[in-house]
Amino acid sequence: MQKIRTPYLLLLPGFAFLFTFFILPIVNLAQTSTQTPISGGDTGQYEQTLRFQNYIDAFIENREQFGRSFVYALIATLLALAISYPLAYAIAFKSGKYKNLFLVLVIAPFFTSFILRTVAWKQILGEEGFVVPTLRTIGIISDSTTLTSTSFAVVMGMTYNFLPFMTLPLYASIDRIDPRTLEASGDLYANGFTTFRKVTLPLSMPGVVAGTLLTFIPAAGDYVNAAILGSPNTKMIGNVIESRYFRIVDYPTAAALSFTLMAAILILVTLYIRKAGTEELV
Amino acid sequence: MSKKIAEAAAPTISPVIRFRRWFGRNLIRVYMFLAFTYLFIPVAYTFAFSFNDSGKSNLVWKGFTLSNWQNPCGAPEVCNALVNSINIGLIVTVFSTILGTMIAFAIGRHKFRGRSTSNLLIFLPMATPEIVLGASLLSLFLTFHINPGFWPTVIAHVVFCISFVVVTVKARIASLDPRLEQAAMDLYANEFQTFRRVTLPLVAPGIAGAALLAFSLSFDDFIITNFNSGTVITFPKFVYTAAARGIPAQANVIASGMFFLALAIVLAGQIVNRRKAR
Structure with missing residues (x-):
């Protein structure tokens, strides 16, 4: 009897907490999203109605920012994957006794405040940094081209900020690969590329799936990079939600946008996991 | 030739x-x-x-x-913000590590009905963008007329830290050799003794790592904090607000100091682990 109860007792406090402060808020958010302003009330006063039109209005008004969020997040995720995969591979297979040191180095930058690092990028890529004058001297960019306040800067910032979320799961799954499978592949006359395509990549798929999800999800909801490195033309859905909440005090629209964002991400994630065929994520 | x-x-x-x-x-x-x-x-x-x-x-x-x-506190507010962030981070670390470790043991060590639902409930906060977590909690607090501030921020941080603690500790539990516990039982240790003398020391590095992760996630969080902290200023919030008019160099001092401190803690942990392994 005792044994059957143990796991439930262990789960109880944590799940009670998550129910109160994660599930209930989401339900509350759903309610808020269909509210309408009280006629004659002050700004910020809303009453509970079931106005689902809020969703359509919010989406149509902000579809550009929605699209941008998903495109930026997708590009940042692919870039992070391209940068991280060789890095994770090198740490797992080519770094010998320095493996742990390199792992610490991957995480280390993230002990410095992430906002300060983003601001640092802004200054490095800005007019007074060293990148722009160098590129101008070489002639890669023209004198009038700037790097900050562009979508390039925003995507680069996101790629940078979410990189360890990609590198660490990739490393975890590549490190688990038995090097003998790679040798066996070579013995069977596969060249380097074939070995990678047929052995390494499939065996590291769980890491690829986990890494892309852990990068894509925060990137799609991010607004800090767009706020610091971008311009009004690079606004993402996170920026809209933030300003609806704090500057315009339009809670229903903000809630509808948040809910749409979460639903869109959950659907994409489910489809992706199905397609990639790894149910065992967490 | x-x-x-x-x-x-x-x-x-x-x-x-x-x-x-x-x-x-x-x-x-x-x-x-x-x-x-x-x-x-x-x-x-x-x-x-x-x-x-x-x-x-x-x-x-x-x-x-x-x-x-x-003179790292030379700029107005900067040390106040740092102290707030450290306080929030420490409380969040304690709560999320305890709650998360319990969940990790339940899921990692027991087979019970509702196990996959539990896994889903742990995965969901990680699959929810921070802005949605932050906004939904704020909307809950506003509905119940609770003002955003120190404790709402702590609660909000614990919500997203728990999942990371569970995942980290669960991975450690999964890597344990079950024969070690069986051996303890064979030597007439009861369940509690086995847990305290064998299981817990073996899982401890995982718990320590999870605690460190929870602290750094909480310390560096901006989005969720921005929604739920009201007038309380944390270090990331200070930097973000200051970015518009120019960040004082003291913020760089504090961020660099945190960097070297964290690096020292991680490296020290690795050295201790290596000594133990010998």
């Missing part, structure tokens, strides 16, 4: 080809060097500008000084 050809060809190898060969052999090293350079450029920049004799806005290099390091 072929050796002769090689010898004959050797002196005529051009530097370009020689470089190409060296490059091919060391490609992966060159790549690692470039990747780490990319990772560390903004850190180095932040560190360098902590020595800038900048006055109020730390935008352009004006000269070397140690005064920022000698």
Whole structure:
């Protein structure tokens, strides 16, 4: 009897907490999203109605920012994957006794405040940094081209900020690969590329799936990079939600946008996991 | 024959080809060097500008000084924000580590009905963008007329830290050899003794790692904090607000200090682990 109860007792406090402060808020958010302003009330006063039109209005008004969020997040995720995969591979297979040191180095930058690092990028890529004058001297960019306040800067910032979320799961799954499978592949006359395509990549798929999800999800909801490195033309859905909440005090629209964002991400994630065929994520 | 050809060809190898060969052999090293350079450029920049004799806005290099390091609280509010962040981080670490570790043991060690639902409930906060977590909690607090502030921020942080603790500790539990516990039982240890003397010490590094992760997630969080902290200023919030008018160099000092402190803790942990392994 005792044994059957143990796991439930262990789960109880944590799940009670998550129910109160994660599930209930989401339900509350759903309610808020269909509210309408009280006629004659002050700004910020809303009453509970079931106005689902809020969703359509919010989406149509902000579809550009929605699209941008998903495109930026997708590009940042692919870039992070391209940068991280060789890095994770090198740490797992080519770094010998320095493996742990390199792992610490991957995480280390993230002990410095992430906002300060983003601001640092802004200054490095800005007019007074060293990148722009160098590129101008070489002639890669023209004198009038700037790097900050562009979508390039925003995507680069996101790629940078979410990189360890990609590198660490990739490393975890590549490190688990038995090097003998790679040798066996070579013995069977596969060249380097074939070995990678047929052995390494499939065996590291769980890491690829986990890494892309852990990068894509925060990137799609991010607004800090767009706020610091971008311009009004690079606004993402996170920026809209933030300003609806704090500057315009339009809670229903903000809630509808948040809910749409979460639903869109959950659907994409489910489809992706199905397609990639790894149910065992967490 | 072929050796002769090689010898004959050797002196005529051009530097370009020689470089190409060296490059091919060391490609992966060159790549690692470039990747780490990319990772560390903004850190180095932040560190360098902590020595800038900048006055109020730390935008352009004006000269070397140690005064920022000698007086890290010199800028208004900056240390207040740091203390808030540390307090929030410590409370969040304690709560999320305890709650998360319990969940990890339940899921990692027991088979029970509702196990996959439990896994889903742990995965969901990680699959929810921070802005949705932050906004939904704020909307709950507003509905119940609770003002955003210190404790709402703590609660919000615990919500997203729990999942990371569960995942980290669960991985450690999964890597344990069940025979060690069986051996303890065979030696007449009861369940509690086995847990305290065998299981817990073996899982402890995982719990320590999870606690460190929870602290750094909480300490560096901006989005969720921004929604739920009201007038309480945390360090990331201070930096974000200051970014508009110029960040004082003291913020760079604190961020660099945290960087070296965290690095020291992680390296010390690794050394301890290595000693134990011997």
